[in-house]
Every structure is written in C-alpha cells, then in structure tokens.
Amino acid sequence: MTLNHILTTPALIAHGAARHGTRTAIETAQGNLSYAQLDAARITAARALIGCGIQPGERVAIWAPNVASWIVAALAIHSAGAALVPINTRMKGLEAGAILEDSGARLLFCCGTFLGDSYPAMLAPHRPASLERIVVFDGDVEPGASKHHGRDESWDAFLLRAAGTSMETFRSREATVRPDTLMDIMFTSGTTGRPKGVMTTHGQNLRAVHDWAQIATLRGSDRYLIVNPFFHAFGYKAGWLAALASGATILPHLVFNPERVLERIVRDKVSVLPGPPTLYHALLDMPDLAARDLSSLRVAVTGAAAIAPSLIERMRAQLGFDMVLTGYGLTESCGFATLCRRGDDAETVAHTSGRAMPGVEVRIADSNGAALATGETGEVQIRGYNVMQGYFGQRDNATDTVDADGWLHTGDLGTLDLNGYLRITDRIKDMFIVGGFNCYPAEIERLFSGHPAVAQVALIGVPDERLGEVGHAFVVLRAGEHASVEELTGWARRNMANYKVPRFLSLVERLPVSAAGKVLKYRLREGAGNDAGSDAGSDPKTNAETRAVNHAKTPENSPAS
Known part of the structure; x- marks a missing residue:
C-alpha cells in the first residue's frame, strides 16, 4: 500500500507501525513512543472511548498544550469514527464552553493546570450540559469537579475502560472509518463574531498532508520540533500528522522561549522547524547564536505575516536552513492551498505564498465572481479536494463561502503572477x-x-x-x-x-x-x-x-x- 492510498488516520498509523516498528514516533522528556507503541496506545484509547459510549460521527474535544497524550487522544478519536474538535489553549472558560456547546461534544480531553490556570476550573462555570465527561491528561480530577461531575476522571483511569471493549468490537468500529468520514471540526471565527465549525474528512486531510510533506521534503530521518500549537492546523496537520505520514520523529514543544528552543535544536538535533516569522526573528536575536551548533537544521516553513527577503536570507545564512518555504491556506481548505517550492529565491519566498498544491486550483476574481487576468488584484478563490464540507450545523450558510461552482471565497485580496505564484495584498474582511x-x-x-x-x-x-x-x-x-x-x-x-x-x-x-x-x-x-x-x-x-x-x-x- 502506498502512502497515496492511505486516506484515514487509523490506516496511516497501522501502516507506520508495520513499516517503522521500533523507530521513535514521539520523543519527550517523560518518555518516548515508537511507531508500534503509538499504534497500540491509540487502540487502547479508542477502545476506552467506545467504552464511554462514543458513537461514530459524535464529537470529542481536546483542550491542552503540545503533549504526547494530545496526539494519542486525537488518533483514538479518529479511530473510533468520531470527529476531533481542537480548542485553543489560549481561550478562557467562556470561549471554550461556547465551542463545546456549539459542537455538542460529549467528552473533553484537557490538561489539568497549564501556565498557572486550571482548565477544569476555568470551564466549570461555563460547562455545557451536553459535555458528559472530562478526562484530565495530567494528574487527578480536582475533588470539586469530581463531586459535581462524577464521570470526570484522570487519563489513567480513562484508559482502564479499554478492557470493556473487545479487540473485535474495536476492529469493527475502525473498519467503518472511510476517506469520506468526518475527521475534525475546527472552529474558526468569522465576520459574524460567532466561531464556526469547519468540517473536513480523513481523505481530504491526508491527501493534503501527504502532498505538503512531499513538497517540504520531510523524511524518516527528520526530527521535527513542533512549536506551533497542536490546536492549530500548522501544528496539527502540517505538524505531527505530516511527521507521522513521513516516518519522522515528533518533538513536541510546550512553551516558546528562544533560549530553550535553541537548546533543543542543539541537544535534540532538530532538522525541521516550521513557525511564524516571529519565531525566527526571536531566534536570530539571540546574542550567542553564532556559538551554537545548528548544523542539523534543514527545513523551515513559515507564513501568516509579511516577510522581508532579508529574513529569508538570514534564516539560510545564520540558522543554516537548507530550504525555507512560505505557504497559504485557510481552515476551510484543510489548512493547505499554496506552497513555495525547493529552489525558489528569497524574493519569491518572501513576497509570495507559493503556487497551488497538486489538485488545488487558485484564481483571482472580481466582485462579480469573474476570473481576472494575471497581475490583476481581486479576491483569492480556491477550488479542489481540500475545500471544506461546510460549517457544522450551518450547511446552508456555507453557500456564502463556497459557491455553486465549488470556489471557496477566502475574503483575501491578491494577485497571481505568470508562474502561478500567489501574492496576498490585503484583506477584504476586517481580520x-x-x-x-x-x-x-x-x-x-x-x-x-x-x-x-x-x-x-x-x-x-x-x-x-x-x-x-x-x-x-x-x-x-x-x-x-x-x-x-x-x-x-x-x-x-x-x-x-x-x-x-x-x-x-x-x-x-x-x-x-x-x-x-x-x-x-x-x-x-x-x-x-x-x-x-x-x-x-x-x-x-x-x-x-x-x-x-x-x-x-x-x-x-x-x-x-
């Protein structure tokens, strides 16, 4: 089976276990998981989810920083046929509660305390009635929460529920996961002010992940430091999922600090380090940068903000990256649409977002929806396999975003050059x-x-x-x-x-x-x-x-x- 034909995450991880076996999939200070162990862990957690009564198509949320359990829980949700709902760790209880209510999530995986905040305590006043259970990754459930919500439990207690689901039952459930099965609902705020849940399937995401990883030249020997948060498509789909699709080793990073990141690059021999431009600026500003051994660095992928060509040049010269790419995508397009290519010069990488990925069309249209000529400015529109299935619970409203011909209206203004490279010039919306x-x-x-x-x-x-x-x-x-x-x-x-x-x-x-x-x-x-x-x-x-x-x-x- 080739990677092109692996279009569900359960199949991807099973294939990775068979192919890579003892190779390290996730490396953390708390311990490592090989590809075989990751496969076993996601099966155990999926059996526990089934034991909790989670049915195919139901929603399960994760509200936690970049920890190994986040990945295991996400893969378990996918393997049980449910849809993953990632929640931004920067959100407060009011915001998280609204997403949990809108998604109808029955179960939430969350951290206990992070950066001084107790997540269960923040959520408690805003917890929707539809949320039946909270599973806390680190530590025990607080006595107060347990008193009022008897089903809440620790990660270890949750995993014990796997014993109530046979492997036969699990395999039967896993077999129902198809490329057209809903994989996740990622909430993104819109001009209405109410976050909307973008629905995408396994097949859409894995095709995009595979193509992105190929263009970014990810490979099994890579050690991928993921600073981008897992709740975001950059840290999730172009992050740990792309790493697993390539047989690479994931190095989750909890809290950004330039000094700590530099230490990890040197100590852990990091080769792949995507992030926003601010990440690279912070690293380049470190006073002892020249004294560090950064020779392991190979690939950088950035975007989401204006970039100066001098930054690209400094990333190559001072950080030692062999390849620096920029890209463009929206939650509504699985997070992927365009990407630069190996060999593009600094001006191209800095001033454009690359060209369309395979199977994706990008055009520039006027206010009436008519395609504009090369070099003319208009709305950036995207069409292809990567365009969302719609907004959760708002299928009719999605027609305002995806027209009858399948074009996703991004709300961004841009131009295309003769080589099909996209340049974002402004935003139609106030974002x-x-x-x-x-x-x-x-x-x-x-x-x-x-x-x-x-x-x-x-x-x-x-x-x-x-x-x-x-x-x-x-x-x-x-x-x-x-x-x-x-x-x-x-x-x-x-x-x-x-x-x-x-x-x-x-x-x-x-x-x-x-x-x-x-x-x-x-x-x-x-x-x-x-x-x-x-x-x-x-x-x-x-x-x-x-x-x-x-x-x-x-x-x-x-x-x-």
Whole structure:
C-alpha cells in the first residue's frame, strides 16, 4: 500500500507501525513512543472511548498544550469514527464552553493546570450540559469537579475502560472509518463574531498532508520540533500528522522561549522547524547564536505575516536552513492551498505564498465572481479536494463561502503572477493577524459587549514591529457607567485568549458612523495612523490612558502570544 492510498488516520498509523516498528514516533522528556507503541496506545484509547459510549460521527474535544497524550487522544478519536474538535489553549472558560456547546461534544480531553490556570476550573462555570465527561491528561480530577461531575476522571483511569471493549468490537468500529468520514471540526471565527465549525474528512486531510510533506521534503530521518500549537492546523496537520505520514520523529514543544528552543535544536538535533516569522526573528536575536551548533537544521516553513527577503536570507545564512518555504491556506481548505517550492529565491519566498498544491486550483476574481487576468488584484478563490464540507450545523450558510461552482471565497485580496505564484495584498474582511494568529474584530467586539459598562466597541488592527499587527479597541461606555482602561483590559485578559486582547484601548464619547449607522472604521484607522497610541477622536486624557496600556505577554508556544 502506498502512502497515496492511505486516506484515514487509523490506516496511516497501522501502516507506520508495520513499516517503522521500533523507530521513535514521539520523543519527550517523560518518555518516548515508537511507531508500534503509538499504534497500540491509540487502540487502547479508542477502545476506552467506545467504552464511554462514543458513537461514530459524535464529537470529542481536546483542550491542552503540545503533549504526547494530545496526539494519542486525537488518533483514538479518529479511530473510533468520531470527529476531533481542537480548542485553543489560549481561550478562557467562556470561549471554550461556547465551542463545546456549539459542537455538542460529549467528552473533553484537557490538561489539568497549564501556565498557572486550571482548565477544569476555568470551564466549570461555563460547562455545557451536553459535555458528559472530562478526562484530565495530567494528574487527578480536582475533588470539586469530581463531586459535581462524577464521570470526570484522570487519563489513567480513562484508559482502564479499554478492557470493556473487545479487540473485535474495536476492529469493527475502525473498519467503518472511510476517506469520506468526518475527521475534525475546527472552529474558526468569522465576520459574524460567532466561531464556526469547519468540517473536513480523513481523505481530504491526508491527501493534503501527504502532498505538503512531499513538497517540504520531510523524511524518516527528520526530527521535527513542533512549536506551533497542536490546536492549530500548522501544528496539527502540517505538524505531527505530516511527521507521522513521513516516518519522522515528533518533538513536541510546550512553551516558546528562544533560549530553550535553541537548546533543543542543539541537544535534540532538530532538522525541521516550521513557525511564524516571529519565531525566527526571536531566534536570530539571540546574542550567542553564532556559538551554537545548528548544523542539523534543514527545513523551515513559515507564513501568516509579511516577510522581508532579508529574513529569508538570514534564516539560510545564520540558522543554516537548507530550504525555507512560505505557504497559504485557510481552515476551510484543510489548512493547505499554496506552497513555495525547493529552489525558489528569497524574493519569491518572501513576497509570495507559493503556487497551488497538486489538485488545488487558485484564481483571482472580481466582485462579480469573474476570473481576472494575471497581475490583476481581486479576491483569492480556491477550488479542489481540500475545500471544506461546510460549517457544522450551518450547511446552508456555507453557500456564502463556497459557491455553486465549488470556489471557496477566502475574503483575501491578491494577485497571481505568470508562474502561478500567489501574492496576498490585503484583506477584504476586517481580520488582522497577531503574530500568526487570526483576530476577527466582530468576535472580539461581541465578547467585549459582555462587559456591563460597555455600550459600544469597535476594533481595528494597527501595525506592530514584532507581531505584525495588534488590536486597538475604541470603547464607548454606557451612560452613568464608569470603567478605566486598566479595568477593561484586565477584564479582557480574563475572558479572552491573550492574542485577542487589544494592545491599545481608547475610551471615546462616540464612534464615527455613516448615515445608516455603520461604524466607519477607516476613520478610526486614520486617527490611529501608524502610532497605535495616537489620538483616535478622544480627548487628551483618553489618549494618555491609551499610551499607558500594554497587552500582556504570554510565554506559551508561539512568540505570537
């Protein structure tokens, strides 16, 4: 069986166990798993899931950082015929609870405490009734949670449930997983402000993963340090799944720190290190870089933000990468669409997102949907096997995103050159990217509206040297209410993922609106200019407060945080 014909993850892992056997699949400080052991582990966990009553097509969520159990649990979910729902570890309980409710997940795998936060405790006030069980990867279930939710249990206790499901029952269930079986539902925020669950199948994802790994030249001897979070397509599909499809060794990385990453590159002989541009900037800024042995580094894949050709050149010269690629994709396209190729020069890698992957079409269209000529600017549209099945529970609404001819409307503006290389020039929507993470103003504005003192809020993205862009919120308070910039920012930190929390916040008397009552964000941008602390129509006191506000830095996985 060739890899081209392995279009389900259970088949992929079984094939990997038969082919690679004792080769290390996952290497961590807590211990290693060979390909054969990973296969056995995912079978045990899948049997336990079946023992919990999880049925084909049901949803199971994971809310945890990059640990080996994340991969085992994900493969078990796939093997049981269920759909994986990854949850962003930067989310707070309110946000995670909404995704769990919208997905109807019956079971959640999560970490106990990470970066000082107890995930079960954060979720407790927002836990939907549909969530029947929480399985905690590290440690025992807290007594309070166990008292109120008797089915919650530790990872070890959960695995004991495998004994209640025979291998015959498991094999029968595993056999129902087909290329067209729903593999995951990845929630992505949209212009409506409510995250939508993107549905994709095993066959779609594994075909894309295989082609991506081939273009990136992944191979069995590679040691892949995965700093990108597993909840994101970059760390999941172009991350550990691509590594397993190539027979490589996965090196999960919990918390981003340039010094620790450099230490791991040297100690663990890392050869593959994808990430956002901010990751490479941070490494290049290390004072003792030249003294490190980075000769093992081979492949870098980046994107999601503007890149200077000088960065590509420095990555090759100072970090020693043999190949640096950039790419483009959306959650709605399995995370894949275009990719540069080996041999592309620094200008091409920096200024484009590569060309379409095999089996994928990319075109530029005008506002009426008509294809534009080479070099003309219009909406980037994608068509191919990788386009999503729709939004979970919103199949009718997906027609606004994927038209009758199968074209995925990305909302991004771009051009194609004579060689088919894509250049992203702007965004149709208001979305901005904070160090590689998409921020959608409508969603953040909706979250802010939950504060009792807030009457109106408008959010824009403003330039930032380190992260590319950051958020600037303009807030109108309710009549008679009082709230300081510090109080509002603190509330946001408690209720939103850190990358969503605006770096700058201005209290204003009113927002600029059109005759129809629509907020004129271009006016806010004009006021903010290139200085996020500049006057945006507020009084001098507000402007002084704005300059004093700083977005909290979090040390988790990506330097984007």
